[in-house]
Amino acid sequence: MSTLPTTIAAPAGVPEAKFDFVPLLLVAAVAFAALPFISASTWVTLTVAGLAMGMIVFIIASGLTLVFGLMDVLNFGHGVFIAFGAFIATTVLGAMSGYTAPGLGANLVAIFVAMLVAMAFAGAIGFLFERVIVRPVYGQHLKQILITMGGMIVGEELIKAIWGPQQIPLPLPEALRGAIVLGDAAIERYRLFAVVIGLAVLVALLYTLNRTKIGLLIRAGVQDREMVESLGYRIRALFVGVFVAGSALAGLGGVLWGLYLQSVVPQIGAQVTVLIFIVIIIGGLGSTLGCLVGALLVGLVANYTGFLVPKAALFSNIALMVAVLLWRPQGLYPVTNR
Amino acid sequence: MKAVALSRLLSHDLPRSRVLAILLVLTIAGLLLTPFIFPGAKALGVAAKIAVFILLVASYDLLLGYTGIVSFAHTMFFGLGAYGVAIASTRLGAGWLAVVLGLASALLLSLLLSLVIGLFSLRVRAIFFAMITLAVAAAFQTLASQLSDLTGGEDGLSFKVPEALTPGFHLTSWFDGRLITYYGIVMVVAISFLLLLRFVNSPFGRVLQAIRENDFRAEAIGYRTVVYRTWSNVLAAAFATLAGALLALWLRYNGPDTSLSFEIMLDILLIVVIGGMGTMYGAVLGSALFLIAQNYLQELLKLAGGAVSGVPVLSLVLSPDRWLLWLGVLFIVCVYYFPTGIVGRLRLRRV
Numbered sequence: 258m259s260t261l262p263t264t265i266a267a268p269a270g271v272p273e274a275k276f277d278f279v280p281l282l283l284v285a286a287v288a289f290a291a292l293p294f295i296s297a298s299t300w301v302t303l304t305v306a307g308l309a310m311g312m313i314v315f316i317i318a319s320g321l322t323l324v325f326g327l328m329d330v331l332n333f334g335h336g337v338f339i340a341f342g343a344f345i346a347t348t349v350l351g352a353m354s355g356y357t358a359p360g361l362g363a364n365l366v367a368i369f370v371a372m373l374v375a376m377a378f379a380g381a382i383g384f385l386f387e388r389v390i391v392r393p394v395y396g397q398h399l400k401q402i403l404i405t406m407g408g409m410i411v412g413e414e415l416i417k418a419i420w421g422p423q424q425i426p427l428p429l430p431e432a433l434r435g436a437i438v439l440g441d442a443a444i445e446r447y448r449l450f451a452v453v454i455g456l457a458v459l460v461a462l463l464y465t466l467n468r469t470k471i472g473l474l475i476r477a478g479v480q481d482r483e484m485v486e487s488l489g490y491r492i493r494a495l496f497v498g499v500f501v502a503g504s505a506l507a508g509l510g511g512v513l514w515g516l517y518l519q520s521v522v523p524q525i526g527a528q529v530t531v532l533i534f535i536v537i538i539i540g541g542l543g544s545t546l547g548c549l550v551g552a553l554l555v556g557l558v559a560n561y562t563g564f565l566v567p568k569a570a571l572f573s574n575i576a577l578m579v580a581v582l583l584w585r586p587q588g589l590y591p592v593t594n595r
Numbered sequence: 596m597k598a599v600a601l602s603r604l605l606s607h608d609l610p611r612s613r614v615l616a617i618l619l620v621l622t623i624a625g626l627l628l629t630p631f632i633f634p635g636a637k638a639l640g641v642a643a644k645i646a647v648f649i650l651l652v653a654s655y656d657l658l659l660g661y662t663g664i665v666s667f668a669h670t671m672f673f674g675l676g677a678y679g680v681a682i683a684s685t686r687l688g689a690g691w692l693a694v695v696l697g698l699a700s701a702l703l704l705s706l707l708l709s710l711v712i713g714l715f716s717l718r719v720r721a722i723f724f725a726m727i728t729l730a731v732a733a734a735f736q737t738l739a740s741q742l743s744d745l746t747g748g749e750d751g752l753s754f755k756v757p758e759a760l761t762p763g764f765h766l767t768s769w770f771d772g773r774l775i776t777y778y779g780i781v782m783v784v785a786i787s788f789l790l791l792l793r794f795v796n797s798p799f800g801r802v803l804q805a806i807r808e809n810d811f812r813a814e815a816i817g818y819r820t821v822v823y824r825t826w827s828n829v830l831a832a833a834f835a836t837l838a839g840a841l842l843a844l845w846l847r848y849n850g851p852d853t854s855l856s857f858e859i860m861l862d863i864l865l866i867v868v869i870g871g872m873g874t875m876y877g878a879v880l881g882s883a884l885f886l887i888a889q890n891y892l893q894e895l896l897k898l899a900g901g902a903v904s905g906v907p908v909l910s911l912v913l914s915p916d917r918w919l920l921w922l923g924v925l926f927i928v929c930v931y932y933f934p935t936g937i938v939g940r941l942r943l944r945r946v
Binding site for chain 1: 857
């Protein structure tokens, strides 16, 4: 976690913002609070599962929260990109059936190809979505909600038209099935894989946001859009880029999520939408770091309660959201000017 | 004198367009005369559903069209009403007491829930409320299917209604319990609709519209916008609950798919937008058009699909199962070009 925003050296004279560690500690606290109730080996399994789920949700939600932060657009149709990603994965992995037989190298090739294709498609769809659906309604929240919802309906129906309305199995490639046994704890291979991919995305995202000029502009745009525009940068072009990137990330997340569930239905996007909304509300609308912390919290809490009190698992997310909002009404990492 | 009385009945909020007035009269006449003109159980079923949806959509319009807040929890209240009647009737046996008790407890629960949600999340921006309601509605839906002892889970509940509402009951040789139920529903819907019309044309309704147009200014004038928004939310929830109870009484069954599912929420949104936001009459026309389309357009699409069955892409998107695709497109076009929907368009033409 040492790559977080604080490490940027501030120019002399500008006081460096103090980094807020409390939400990060909260994640650790939640993890350790669950320890006394669960045996150590199960705890390891559940924690890895929770982190894996959190990472996948983070990948999906990061684009949404950035788009909201930068352009004040809340995309209720974000789920469409997830669904497209997952369905493209079924097609690609189905076509590459030769590569999904045993053999780690070949399997990884198949999955990476599926991810790349899904990202490319989701990005392209995102570009169209921005052009056709979102662009005419900038600045009008009510219309945005309605129209992106309409986009979601159309997207879901298109998926049904292309792939059919039924559930499609999305089996894991051979090498990623099964679990690694560490002592008493069984850790599913795919979950480790998801954590690794999630970390890679996180590092790439943090690097882009914190160490590149584009990232600087994006963060500046989140803080104060007009100021960036008045300095001569075309924030609209930047926004299209962020929207496309966010859609591509959702596509990637869709592949991972589909493999996590091992089957896909056309409603997959709508189902995840609720989850990612909870995550970005917990994190503070528009905050990337908050999105990560929110996703991890949701993943961990969902897995612990799923094990301890299965009946309550479905409400753990809502309860978590209410608790966090009672503590910090603007989310864990509020974006200052909103 | 008659015109004055009618105008008063409609809270002086007249259709203000000749075409609209004719369409409204046609719809109402259609609803009243369905049992006599269109034979068969399907037509009566569609008509009853139209009536229920008129109330449901009108109550949602109070929220979306008049107050300018987007809620995705409207089906939750709809479902509460339906489950209230269904559960009470299963537990207490068929009877008016069960219906009244079920409806009353459902209303109470709806009031509480909408009050809590409103106070909790209406302080902040519209988007926040939309997301919270989406999450709460999803949770409620899972709750309903989880508590299968109470709600019958995914299978739902089939229950008996009071004897006067059953098909076996005959008032005269042809006026049986089904017709009593049907006309009962139409009557309740008509009264509730007129009430809603009165609400939105009262000073209270004007404040809601002021909040919709500019909440900051409304607050500056001295209206507590949170209170008004919450009231709007509570009222809408109460009428949705009533609509849910009516639907359950008509179907003598309730399950997650009939009253709680997200598809119904989408239907409501589509109807409000296509019919016309902020015009109560939009709910009437929209519901009638939409439900007729839902039940009969699919057959039309089947014809179109058959005509192009050779063409690969066209046959896919024109298949009758994809009718929602076209409604979605229509929805987007409506939000862009006809933000006031059918009713707004018709009223514009008059000028």
